Structures are given as C-alpha cells and as structure tokens.
Amino acid sequence: MNLEIVNAGQVNYEQLHFGWFLVDWCNYKCTYCSVANRLRDTYSKEESHSKYKLVLERLDRIDSSFDMDIYGGEPTLHPNFNEILERLSNNKFCRSIEVKTNLSRSVDFYKNMFTHDKISISASYHFEYHSQAFIDKCIALKDSNFSCHISMPDQQEHWDTALALIQTFNCNSVQYDCNILFSTDAYKTNYTPEFYQTFKHALKDTGPKYPYQFNDGTVSNLSVYQIKQQGLDNFNNYKCTAVMYEINTEGDIKNMCTGKVLPLLFKKEDTHKTVKCPLTSCSCDVMFNFYKEKQYDN
Ligand code: SF4
Numbered sequence: 001m002n003l004e005i006v007n008a009g010q011v012n013y014e015q016l017h018f019g020w021f022l023v024d025w026c027n028y029k030c031t032y033c034s035v036a037n038r039l040r041d042t043y044s045k046e047e048s049h050s051k052y053k054l055v056l057e058r059l060d061r062i063d064s065s066f067d068m069d070i071y072g073g074e075p076t077l078h079p080n081f082n083e084i085l086e087r088l089s090n091n092k093f094c095r096s097i098e099v100k101t102n103l104s105r106s107v108d109f110y111k112n113m114f115t116h117d118k119i120s121i122s123a124s125y126h127f128e129y130h131s132q133a134f135i136d137k138c139i140a141l142k143d144s145n146f147s148c149h150i151s152m153p154d155q156q157e158h159w160d161t162a163l164a165l166i167q168t169f170n171c172n173s174v175q176y177d178c179n180i181l182f183s184t185d186a187y188k189t190n191y192t193p194e195f196y197q198t199f200k201h202a203l204k205d206t207g208p209k210y211p212y213q214f215n216d217g218t219v220s221n222l223s224v225y226q227i228k229q230q231g232l233d234n235f236n237n238y239k240c241t242a243v244m245y246e247i248n249t250e251g252d253i254k255n256m257c258t259g260k261v262l263p264l265l266f267k268k269e270d271t272h273k274t275v276k277c278p279l280t281s282c283s284c285d286v287m288f289n290f291y292k293e294k295q296y297d298n
C-alpha cells in the first residue's frame with residue numbers, strides 16, 4: 001500500500017491570516033529576492049500610498065480574529081507606517097502584527113514601534129548586506145518582541161560570516177531561526193551536502209509540530225523540517241480551509257492559494273471557504289495548520 005496523507009492540520013482551525021505587501025519598493029536589491037517581480041525601482045509611487053486607508057476601513061469591519069504580517073519591499077518605508085500599526089493595534093479582531101524588515105532603519109525607529117504587545121519585529125538577515133550595524137541592532141532589540149530570520153547563504157564564501165553571526169546570536173541570546181532560500185526566476189539556490197553538514201547544528205528540528213494522519217492508520221506530529229524533508233507538503237486536490245490572504249499595494253485582498261479576490265465588504269462566510277487545493281506545495285509554515293482532507297472518488 002502506498003503511504004498517503006488522509007488528512008493534516010488542525011480540525012476546525014479558524015484563525016485568519018493576512019500578509020500585507022505595504023510597499024512595492026526596497027532600499028536593498030538582494031539577488032535572491034523572492035518578491036523581486038513585485039518591486040519597482042522608484043520611490044515616487046504616490047498613487048499607491050493612499051490605498052492603505054481603504055484597507056484599514058475594510059479590516060475595521062471584519063468579524064473574525066486575524067493575524068497580520070506586514071511585508072514589502074521594505075514596509076517601514078511606507079510614509080504612513082506608524083499610523084497603520086496604530087490602527088491595526090486598535091482593531092479588536094487583530095491578534096498579532098508581525099513586521100518583516102531588513103532592519104535598515106535606526107534602533108530608535110524600531111524601539112518606537114513597540115507601542116502595543118501585539119507588535120513584533122521579524123528582521124531578515126541578508127548576507128549580501130552583512131554589516132556590524134545589523135548585528136548591533138539585533139542585540140539592542142533582543143529584549144523586545146524581536147527575532148531574526150537568517151537567510152542562509154548557499155554560496156560557500158559567506159559561510160564563515162554566517163557561522164560567526166550564529167555564534168554571536170547564541171552568545172548574546174538573540175532569538176533567531178535559519179531560513180533556507182527558495183529558488184526564484186532570477187536566482188537558483190544550490191545548497192550542497194557540505195552546506196547541510198556545516199550548518200547541521202543550526203538547522204535544528206525545532207518549532208511547532210503539525211498533525212498528520214496516514215492511510216495505514218498512523219498519526220504523527222511533524223515539524224516543518226520533517227514535512228519538507230519527507231516531501232509531505234503537497235496537498236494538490238485535497239479539500240482545504242485556506243485562510244491566508246494577501247493584500248497588495250492597490251488594496252486588493254485575495255486568497256493566497258486560489259487568488260480569489262474578496263468582496264469590498266467581506267465577512268467570515270467569505271474568508272473561511274473550503275477550497276480544492278490548486279497548488280503543489282504550501283508556501284509557508286502557518287499553512288500547515290490549515291485542515292486538509294483527501295478527496296476520494298466514490
Ligand atoms: S531586503 Fe527583502 S524585499 Fe528587499 S530586496 Fe532583499 S529580500 Fe527583497
């Protein structure tokens with residue numbers, strides 16, 4: 001019997017997730033940037049700035065609990081960034097706000113962001129922009145709601161620097177995790193067996209675990225590392241309650257898996273629809289929470 005997944009994720013999982021791509025420009029130009037196709041090279045994109053107000057008004061009318069990730073480009077470059085954080089903080093249905101930043105602003109800028117317990121910073125370390133200033137900022141912010149996402153270099157020339165960074169974070173109790181890069185149209189990643197050997201102590205099998213049930217009756221709780229290693233992230237054609245939505249700079253809100261755009265005023269019945277998975281892999285860890293069930297032909 002071929003082992004296959006009968007169902008996975010948490011039954012009745014309801015928490016809604018938004019990823020808001022606040023601006024489509026960045027002050028960095030990482031070779032491997034996964035959103036490079038969204039980025040524009042100029043700062044003079046005034047027409048998109050005003051769209052945020054309508055998004056906030058729509059979120060004020062929401063009727064279910066949600067988590068918000070703020071992306072870019074570099075989202076802190078939005079001229080109304082602080083106002084947006086404040087409005088989201090005051091939204092009673094907003095449970096958390098995680099800002100993904102390259103940490104290029106000042107320490108004071110980031111410290112001033114922590115106006116509410118809901119707000120956290122997830123700083124991305126980019127090896128092409130390695131600097132002592134980045135490390136100093138991480139240490140200065142480590143006692144706040146802060147963690148660093150290390151974009152792991154596949155090129156050997158950056159490995160010593162990455163190893164030293166990990167050691168510095170360990171010595172200074174900076175929270176971090178190691179992020180394996182995905183290939184993009186412009187950058188094909190090449191993580192060799194030597195890479196995995198070199199960083200095996202850092203690529204730990206930690207973090208949350210997600211329930212899986214298989215057709216031989218076994219039930220397992222698996223980490224993201226195990227899921228990816230065993231190729232258990234493909235739920236194509238499974239029935240799934242896909243509750244992750246993307247907000248673009250034009251203010252459109254659409255389902256990240258199906259691309260279906262939400263109506264102007266949306267309610268839970270619009271956001272919590274069960275779909276037939278159109279993709280061949282879940283693209284982020286949170287999606288492993290969503291409940292999926294294999295559809296068998298009668
Ligand atoms: S900092 Fe992030 S958004 Fe900016 S270029 Fe690098 S990967 Fe892309």
Ligand code: SF4
Nearest residue numbers: 235240257277282287
């Ligand atoms: S890719 Fe989307 S629709 Fe498919 S299983 Fe993952 S979360 Fe569900």
